[in-house]
Amino acid sequence: MSSQALPHINFTWIILFLFFFRVQGSEKLTFHRLPDNVQPIHYDIHLVCDMQNFSYVGTQRVDVKVLEPTRTVIVNSEGLEIKTVSYKNNDTLLVAQKIDDFDAEEKIVINFEKDLEATSKGTLIFEFKGVINEKLNGFYRSKYISEGKTKYAAVTQFAPTDARRCFPCWDEPKLKATFDVSLTIDKHLNALSNMEIRTEISSNSLKTISFHTTPVMSTYLVAIMISDYDFIESSVGNTSVRVHASKEKISQGEFALQVGTKSLQFFENYFNIPFPLKKIDLIALADFSFSAMENWGMITFREAVLLVDFQNSSTSKKQKAALTIAHEMAHQWFGNLVTMEWWTHLWLNEGYASFMENLCIDNLYPEYDVWAQFLNTKFIKALDLDALDNTHPIEVPVQNPSEITEIFDQISYNKGASIIRMIHNYIGTEDFRKGMTLYLNRYIYSNVETDDLWRALEETSKKPINRIMSSWTRLKGFPLVSVTEKSSNDSNTRIFSLTQERFLINGSIDKTNNTWMIPITFCSAENPEKVFKTIIFDEKHTDIAIEDVPEKIWVKINCGTIGFFRTLYSNDLMKLFIPAIRSSTLPAFDRLGLLDDFFATVVAGRASTVEYLKMLKEFKDETDYNVWLCILNHLKKIGHILSKVESLHEKFKSFGRELLSNVYSKLRWNSSYNENQLDTLLRISILSQLVSFEDKDIINEAKRRFDMHINKQNILPADFREFVYKAVLSDGGTDTFEKILTLFKETDNSEEKNRILASLGAVKDMNLLQRTLEFSMSKQVRAQDTVKAIHSVTMSYSGQLLAWQYFKNNVNLFIDCCQSGTLLTIIVDVVTSGIVSEEVMQEVKEFFEKTNVPGTKRTVEQSLETIRLNLDWLSRDTKAIEDFLNVQ
Template sequence: MSDENTKKLFERLPQTVIPIHYDLTIQSFLDTFKFNGNLIENKRNFVFFLFLVNQPTDTMILYAAELQIDQAQITLDSNDELSGTIEMDEENERVKISFDRQLEQGDCKLSLKFIGDINDRMQGFYRYKYTTPDGQEVRYGASTQFEPINCRRAFPCWDEPNFKATYDITLITPKNLQAISNMPIISENEYPDDHEWKITKFDRTPIMSTYLVAYVVGEYDYVETEDSNGVSIRVYTPVGKKEHGNFALDIASKILPFYAEYFNIKYPIAKADQIAIPNFPSEGMENWGLITYSETALLIDPQYSSIDSHQCVAITVAHELSHQWFGNLVTMDWWTDLWLNEGFASWIEYLAVDKFYPEFDIWTQFVADTYALFLVSDALKSSHPIEVPIEHPAEMDEIFDQISYLKGSSVIRMLHDYIGDDAFRNGLHTYLKEYSYKNTVTENLWSHLSEASDKPVNEVMSSWILQMGYPLVTVIEEQQSNQTRIIKLSQQRFIADGSADDENLQWKIPITIFTKSNPNVVAQQILMDQPEITITLDDISENDWIKLNYHSIGLYRVKYESQTLACLSEPIANKILSPQDRLMIQDDVATLCSAGHQSYVDYLKLLLSYKDEDNFTVWKSIASILDDLSSLIEYTDYYDQFKKYRLNMFSSIQEKLGWGAEENENSLVTMLRPVILSFMGKSGDQAIIDEANKRFQSHINGDLIDP
């Protein structure tokens, strides 16, 4: 099939009719797993829409999937009523409603009667299973998951992100269950047809996209507080586990006002609920005012949860809360720009967590778990640009991967550093203000950031967003005099197998250089917009070291000459360089060795500078690389010698850490200990192996050991 024919398979909804407001009432039956849509206020079994007819038409097209729609009725401005003929298009998940006369321009009201299934597929309006606190009974609740295109499985709608509208939501549920939605409850009354049921009506939502609508029906406990701006924050937990929500509550109450200040725009809803769903398809979903999470992404057992679990919860909550502005208040026009929503949130989550939990050293973990990870994927010839046109929403699962999210957040981090925090915040504020409650495209953000910074943001970012891969920057030094050094830089695409780039791709690279004389300040920042450039450094002596890519923020790897690399051993060993820089120096060299650009002998010599390293994330990276190297030489004559090298590398830090945590120990030290012990055991340290066996026997005998 030709590309042209493929594109014709999907067409976005026409703009002849656009929604203004939904009045939705859902009654859910958890015994039969059915729901129906009705409009209680008018005593009619319908869902009600207010919409605008832009041009005369006698048909309307909406999305609907797995729904049975029985009746359609239009009320005109004149109060005339028209019945419509319903035609379902199951393949394209649409419904066409035809009328026997044209609808003229202006506001109209549409009422639809429909029923559907509460499915078990974690999409649309779906059911989840949980056990009562005594463990004796299995029960069911129901939740929504509409992103990207599953709102249509819960009610007929204009299920594209640029069709924004307001929503009045009413839930009819059994009295013993809680009904929760995007907005605060404005009334709760007994259901007149059955006294065991209740009607819960919620306040009107802001203008928003369909994928952000949410409602949950189930049994919950909760903890609550107000943030410094008076916003009500709740964390909903399984019954009997409300204390498991306290950590997330603390995070949310700090980070929500931080974002309001950072963006200089108030959070627009009176509440910000966080709720744990037993069966959930991802870590979190940013529904406006009702963020849904998997239980492991929100809940912390105060007695048993690990430090790593605390960090994961903090990062996830910070991520979803950022979307309340960047994604909800201002929304992409189409799924092509989803990378920007997710990339931005995946960057600013670290900014927020670092502010309130500096002990996590979270930016070093970003470098290891996000930045360095995307560098691996994006070095493959099979990579793709961050921004890929989405023709059909079904393509998103195929296109949005590590490149989109990890590289996307790394690009935003680089952009923030390139233009500076003040300009970045000012540009964000004007962007969010101009497009509040509207839809936008990526270029609009670049324009606002360009204006705020007076830098060519669109020109720079296009080279990173619209083409695959990233550059390897090669550094050649020449000392001209006692105080002057010439630095020659060249760029070429880095490919993992060491081959040349047939396309000769080039990037506009924000280059940063810092030196021994002032290791905490960037000596020069320059935009490398040519294949080769020359930089002159003054006031630098012959023995002074230099390093590119301050804090590993730029999206490039660096290849140094042997002498330049050797000079970096001293600031590595003495920890003059930041953990981010120490981590990526060895990661770059190891990767260049793997691609055939350098010898592994160079890498193993360099690692000797890290024997007194004390950073969890740096050690984790080293251990991972040495494990990969072990798999390459395990069956060679060098393996025994290599194991001795490994033990020599890790013995010093293992002796410092020991086996047990000390009182008030830094959380990262606690996380480092199992990494080191595991590595020593795999390297054949018999004392470690014996102690591990001893402790395991104690554990299975019922003795409590330090986790």
């Protein structure tokens, strides 16, 4: 045979296939991104859905570009039965000779007898079958009660990598296309997708609904919903805004509709870019693994997040609903209109949306004071995780689906939001907004990497943003800035010495010698709210001369706690803050930041717990909600490690009751006329903590109010219910437990169910704690809510160990029911990270070495590090804490 008779051979694909199918013992195969020789242009998807048998039949035509001749096409597919695949180009029709499943990489390899010739356009035609599953991912079913009947909605959750579970596709963010979706469903049902309905044709008992063509978009944003839901609607300009829920609950969508319309308008004005679709739906789902998902034009939410029942919803729930809606609305531009190139840049989606939700809600509902709450809800949580040695950079290379799922964490969301907040403050509000608009217009309908954002901000601000921010996204961790004061020869000048190093919560010294470019602000007691100096600190050490600031008054860096770093002051400088803390002349943001930085140095072993407890006494007259929330979080952490030593734990609770006595005496149980929202939240937090500290008066009053509640004499305010339930359970037995379970079974309110689940672990009886764990995995509890009950059990030392044993003994059950989204990762964290036992730590380590729990590798490493950290902390400070508490 001469060379001219040989068929076209692409040697790249030979090498790729050899690599795909290589097996090396039990090693996990490396994942690869899809080849780029065949690329999608347009999908035409038709699904015939059988809601009785929870299955569907699909036909799909995909217009593609074939960039080089090939006999193989590789696409993503998982759990689908692919019946046939063919390729049509002009008059040529090729039928696939063989379809190979490559399950390990969630791909199929489609083999043709002849080459697909390089051409501008051809069409791949797929016929396939699928299941409407129970796994909360791909195309799944959600159970709800309506008109007294159990019903099911069919809905999709494709992010990050589950569109492939519904239809074969190029399931990567960069491989954008347009989509036509049509659904054949039972005539009595309704259907939604990303776009508005184009046609609806009925035939016998079925109808086929076709939707308009989408803009160019990524597969993870495609969405479908089939149900008999009702809706309420409003509009913003020519865009229809609708909230969808079951008929009985649609009235609870009014607040969501209000926030949805206001936030849509806010973002259109902020970006100066109109929303590109004609409608946007906000849908409440009973079963949903995430809080919400930003599908373009069809946003899905967990029902307990979206719906607000003004009789049964708490103050914090209403606020969470507003922030979550704003977060998903921000994604319609930042993530949907402009999309990350690959999941390495996930933070561009989630960090930015987490920042913008606060910017939006602060504008729409200033009474929420969300930026003050941001410090506790996002900023500190990110610092705590990022201080671990087993953290990861914001930009982290990921490949397989389990790795991708793992980075939906505090780093991508909350550290991302925090560094955006830092650069927003450094650039200034207007230049930042102009940079965002430039970025969105420049990359509209396309894909980006992190540097594309920095370049846009650099252009509008004329500041070296790329150089400053690269260290914050590419290095793991963050800096600790140590501040001391040096003697000065000039009586009019004070000299402050700054040193930076990576802060590690385990107290070790970082060996990488990395430095960050840190925007450092200075303020002083002369004008606490005013920044009088800003520098970029990019060396290991520098001395800063400050003029005209009198000696012996405080000077603080990181004014307003904006910068994503921690600060350690010398003892002399720290003492200067004490009078300002007592008098509250140091602003609340700075009191909070100062205290949390000090607490972090205690955990790291750079200061003692006793020093911290002494400092807390200076906050006894504190009145700010956010400062108190920070203090209460610290007290919970100290209390948790001390719970291993029962006698010491009792003394600590007594210390806590005394510390909270002044603030409680001002607030008590009843709100005052026209009380602001933060005082309401403070009351709830203080009463809840006093229940944890076993304050007898509080528990007795809670029991009295609970009895009136269950007897329908005086219904508890929604804000009080969770801590009241905990109070009566903590002092009760089986009868009380059964009463609370009855409340759970009798309500159809998702928020109320969650409150009850979060309280069950307050019981002290080990048999009842075991029942709580078993109940959490029963059919009576939705999969996404399981973790609430398990977490409640881990609030005590004995409960933590029990929860770990239960997980270990039932690991396959957990893997089967909770693998969607981040549920399994969260559960692993909950049952392991709070352990305070050397023996059990070793047990955890050995268990996960032998047991494959998908998508939890980094979480387990972080948990083991946290256990070691807490054990070292307890060993280091127990004696001193005991001596201190004995004299209180």
